[in-house]
Amino acid sequence: MDLDLAQLRALDATVRGGTLEAAARALRVTPSAISQRLRALEVATGRILLVRSKPVQLTGSGQAVLRLARQVDLLTADVARELGGDPAGPEHVPILPIAVNADSMATWVLPALAPLAGEVGFDLHREDQEHTSALLRAGTVMAAVTADADPVPGCTSTPLGGMRYRPMATPAFARRWFPAGPTPEALAHAPVVVFDRKDDLQHRWLQAHAGRDAAPPAHFVPASADFVAAVTLGLGWGMVPDLQARGDAAHLVVLDPAASVDVVLHWQQWRLRSATLDRVREAVLAGAGRELDPVA
Amino acid sequence: MDLDLAQLRALDATVRGGTLEAAARALRVTPSAISQRLRALEVATGRILLVRSKPVQLTGSGQAVLRLARQVDLLTADVARELGGDPAGPEHVPILPIAVNADSMATWVLPALAPLAGEVGFDLHREDQEHTSALLRAGTVMAAVTADADPVPGCTSTPLGGMRYRPMATPAFARRWFPAGPTPEALAHAPVVVFDRKDDLQHRWLQAHAGRDAAPPAHFVPASADFVAAVTLGLGWGMVPDLQARGDAAHLVVLDPAASVDVVLHWQQWRLRSATLDRVREAVLAGAGRELDPVA
Numbered sequence: 150m151d152l153d154l155a156q157l158r159a160l161d162a163t164v165r166g167g168t169l170e171a172a173a174r175a176l177r178v179t180p181s182a183i184s185q186r187l188r189a190l191e192v193a194t195g196r197i198l199l200v201r202s203k204p205v206q207l208t209g210s211g212q213a214v215l216r217l218a219r220q221v222d223l224l225t226a227d228v229a230r231e232l233g234g235d236p237a238g239p240e241h242v243p244i245l246p247i248a249v250n251a252d253s254m255a256t257w258v259l260p261a262l263a264p265l266a267g268e269v270g271f272d273l274h275r276e277d278q279e280h281t282s283a284l285l286r287a288g289t290v291m292a293a294v295t296a297d298a299d300p301v302p303g304c305t306s307t308p309l310g311g312m313r314y315r316p317m318a319t320p321a322f323a324r325r326w327f328p329a330g331p332t333p334e335a336l337a338h339a340p341v342v343v344f345d346r347k348d349d350l351q352h353r354w355l356q357a358h359a360g361r362d363a364a365p366p367a368h369f370v371p372a373s374a375d376f377v378a379a380v381t382l383g384l385g386w387g388m389v390p391d392l393q394a395r396g397d398a399a400h401l402v403v404l405d406p407a408a409s410v411d412v413v414l415h416w417q418q419w420r421l422r423s424a425t426l427d428r429v430r431e432a433v434l435a436g437a438g439r440e441l442d443p444v445a
Numbered sequence: 446m447d448l449d450l451a452q453l454r455a456l457d458a459t460v461r462g463g464t465l466e467a468a469a470r471a472l473r474v475t476p477s478a479i480s481q482r483l484r485a486l487e488v489a490t491g492r493i494l495l496v497r498s499k500p501v502q503l504t505g506s507g508q509a510v511l512r513l514a515r516q517v518d519l520l521t522a523d524v525a526r527e528l529g530g531d532p533a534g535p536e537h538v539p540i541l542p543i544a545v546n547a548d549s550m551a552t553w554v555l556p557a558l559a560p561l562a563g564e565v566g567f568d569l570h571r572e573d574q575e576h577t578s579a580l581l582r583a584g585t586v587m588a589a590v591t592a593d594a595d596p597v598p599g600c601t602s603t604p605l606g607g608m609r610y611r612p613m614a615t616p617a618f619a620r621r622w623f624p625a626g627p628t629p630e631a632l633a634h635a636p637v638v639v640f641d642r643k644d645d646l647q648h649r650w651l652q653a654h655a656g657r658d659a660a661p662p663a664h665f666v667p668a669s670a671d672f673v674a675a676v677t678l679g680l681g682w683g684m685v686p687d688l689q690a691r692g693d694a695a696h697l698v699v700l701d702p703a704a705s706v707d708v709v710l711h712w713q714q715w716r717l718r719s720a721t722l723d724r725v726r727e728a729v730l731a732g733a734g735r736e737l738d739p740v741a
Contacts, residue, residue, distance in 0.1 A: 167642055175660045204642070242636075242662040254671050259678055266636060266680040270662045340538075340562060346463055346500070364471045366538040366566045374670030375550050382555055384562040396692070 152193055154225070157218035159186035160198060164215055165244070165272075167204030190214065207287075216288025219246070220421055223291075227424045243425055244270040248281045248293035251344070252312060253414060255373035256392040258294060261436025262429070269425060277347075285417060291426065292418035294433065304417045309434065310441025311411040314350055317394060317401040318386035326386075331404045333359040340385035345371040350388040350410055358408075392440060413444055448489055450521070453514035455482035456494060460511055461540070461568075463500030486510065503583075512584025515542070516717055519587075523720045539721055540566040544577045544589035547640070548608060549710060551669035552688040554590060557732025558725070565721060573643075581713060587722065588714035590729065600713045605730065606737025607707040610646055613690060613697040614682035622682075627700045629655040636681035641667040646684040646706055654704075688736060709740055 162172035163183060173180040191198050198211035207215060226243035249258050254273060262271055274284060276295055284290045285301040300306035316331065326339035336359035341351050346369075355363050370379045373393075380387040381398045388410060394401050416433055418426060458468035459479060469476040487494050494507035503511060522539035545554050550569060558567055570580060572591055580586045581597040596602035612627065622635035632655035637647050642665075651659050666675045669689075676683040677694045684706060690697050712729055714722060 165642075174658060177658055177660070244662075251668065254666070254668055255674075259666070259671060259674055259680070263678040263680055266664065266678075270636070271664045271666075271680070273664070273666050275667050340566070346461075362470055362473055364473070366540075368562065368567045368569070370550070370555070370567075370569050371571050372547065372550055372668055372670070374668070375555060378551075378555055382559040382562075384555070384559055384567070 152217075153186075153189065154221065156186040156190040156193070157214070157221055159183050160190055160211070160215060161218045161222060163187065163199065163205055164207060169201075169205075212287045212289075219244075219288060219291065220419070220423075223421070223423045223425055231424070242268065242270050244272050245292070245426065245429060246272040246274060246290040247429075248274045248276040248284050248290045248295065250276040250294055250296060250414065251373040252390055252393070253294050255377075256390065257436050257440035258433070261432050261439075265429060265432055269429060281417075285419070291421070292416065292429070295415055295417060296412050297417070298413070298415050300417060304419055307416045307430075307434070308444045309414040309416050309437035310444055311413045312390045312392060313442055314388040314390050314410045314412065316351075316354055316386055316404040316408055317380060317389040317398075318404060319381065319383045320400065320402050322383045322386065323402050323404065327404060331358060333363070336365065337363045338365055340366045340368060342368050342370055342376060342379045342385040342387035344373070344376050345369060354388065354408060354410065358405075411442065414441065448513075449482075449485065450517065452482040452486040452489070453510070453517055455479050456486055456507070456511060457514045457518060459483065459495065459501055460503060460507075465497075465501075508583040508585075515540075515584060515587065516715070516719075519717070519719045519721055527720070538564065538566045540568050541588070541722070541725060542568040542570060542586040543725075544570045544572040544580050544586045544591065546572040546590055546592060546710065547669040548686055548689070549590050551673075552608075552686065553732050553736035554729070557728050561725060561728055565725060577713075581715070587717070588712065588725070591711055591713060592708050593713070594709070594711050596713060600715055603712045603726075603730070604740045605710040605712050605733035606740055607709045608686045608688060609738055610684040610686050610706045610708065612647075612650055612682055612700040612704055613676060613685040613694075614700060615677065615679045616696065616698050618679045618682065619698050619700065623700060627654060629659070632661065633659045634661055636662045636664060638664050638666055638672060638675045638681040638683035640669070640672050641665060650684065650704055650706065654701075707738065710737065 158176065159172060162175045163169055166172045166175055169180045169183045172183045187199060194210065194214060196210035197208050198214055200206040200208065223243050274290055276293060281293050281295045281297060282301045285293055285304055298306055327335050336355055343351050368379060368384050370376045376387060377389055377393045377398050380389055380401065386404060389398065389401060416430065418430060454472065455468060458471045459465055462468045462471055465476045465479045468479045483495060490506065490510060492506035493504050494510055496502040496504065519539050570586055572589060577589045577591045577593060578597045581589055581600055594602055623631050632651055639647050664675060664680050666672045672683060673685055673689045673694050676685055676697065682700060685694065685697060712726065714726060
């Protein structure tokens with residue numbers, strides 16, 4: 150295949166912006182130049198890469214070529230920095246798409262990434278346990294902070310540390326619903342806050358303590374900081390990470406000091422020798438070392 | 446159609462829990478009882494309602510019957526409360542599925558709903574402008590806090606008030622990137638934080654002030670509280686709602702006092718005479734009245 154850097158960049162920008170017009174603005178060329186490059190790339194690969202919907206959609210072949218485009222872009226930016234010049238123009242900042250689980254994004258990941266924010270553009274995706282491996286495989290993200298330890302084919306996996314979740318509530322909520330502590334009877338009736346349908350942290354603990362049939366009223370609050378806000382406002386009890394029991398949530402009480410669930414997080418990334426990706430990896434590992442519990 | 450309340454409740458619980466086993470636990474019956482009720486409901490309606498995948502998936506007909514099931518459940522709970530008894534058992538709390546836009550969920554909606562948390566289970570869905578009308582139409586949600594004013598067929602729409610967004614950054618970020626203020630040249634280079642691909646608040650203001658071709662490095666942070674945290678950590682500037690410039694974000698500076706974008710929010714809900722839904726509506730309208738800007 151005889152591939153052209155400008156064509157690969159047109160594909161990347163089109164997927165990022167969603168339309169040929171947005172890609173044209175980002176690359177400062179005309180939409181018809183983008184269109185020509187995409188067509189040339191499809192001729193060179195012999196495959197349809199994009200469905201021209203709004204926003205555009207990648208075909209299976211398109212995903213493979215996008216993954217290539219992003220690797221080439223990152224490696225080019227690395228070399229440019231090493232050589233002290235920048236063939237792609239002074240403003241070319243490589244963009245790193247990373248999947249991050251919601252609770253990490255709400256706590257330790259952003260402070261860890263902040264020092265690199267001037268040299269890398271972070272394109273964060275909300276990690277969804279079931280889809281993260283698909284995102285890594287498809288080339289939508291280059292790396293992930295995930296509870297999934299098994300490396301996706303073509304990726305490495307490094308343990309980061311653990312987040313400890315404990316059942317918490319406001320003191321007033323605990324007095325009203327758990328006057329005698331979290332007994333099975335009290336747990337069967339006390340409202341509980343749950344992140345979403347896939348979040349089984351609350352119900353795992355609930356069923357271990359109150360039996361399989363416990364089905365108290367539940368509130369679903371599908372955003373990490375808002376989930377903790379709901380517990381802090383007294384909507385229910387919930388499994389709150391120790392890392393998030395700060396600020397307004399610092400006055401939450403732990404319902405059962407003996408109860409905790411540890412979720413071990415991992416850094417998965419493409420096998421790719423890139424100085425930029427290595428720096429991001431180091432920053433994430435350092436942040437995890439400061440904030441997460443060491444893995445036994 | 447000869448429909449049975451227990452059958453409708455089995456459908457609701459199965460969709461909520463995702464599996465027949467989860468529905469059985471919630472309703473305290475055996476999985477085979479759930480299975481029989483679902484089959485009876487399909488016979489009575491003459492339609493396939495559910496694809497038995499994990500999690501189950503509703504068919505088009507299933508959506509219509511689910512909508513009916515949830516209305517009946519809500520109305521039954523209303524009457525039970527009015528009569529002072531509760532035929533569905535003392536623990537039956539009606540569940541209200543509501544779509545809420547991310548910035549409202551992160552600010553004023555949870556405090557507005559908190560006083561009702563003992564009598565209603567809130568099943569909040571992240572509003573996505575393009576999907577909210579589909580969620581309302583499909584019966585997945587009964588109401589929505591949305592920027593979309595046009596009422597979905599079968600729904601009413603009430604204006605709630607405005608959220609004001611202004612371009613903000615940390616004082617250190619402003620000194621480094623905007624020493625002479627947000628000039629077109631500075632805006633073309635300063636990193637910007639964006640919520641996701643559909644968030645055009647930053648780029649609308651950017652293009653009005655720095656021209657159509659301005660394409661500064663962007664960080665994408667797709668959670669409302671985390672978006673503000675990213676601006677507060679100095680990753681970039683961003684359009685922050687005045688309501689969120691509190692706490693850690695209180696020290697953010699406004700880049701251009703003359704610049705603001707007002708997003709008017711609306712309450713859409715099914716046309717349904719229900720005392721519970723009416724109480725939730727009143728609580729949302731009162732919360733909006735306290736926190737949002739009056740609509741001109």
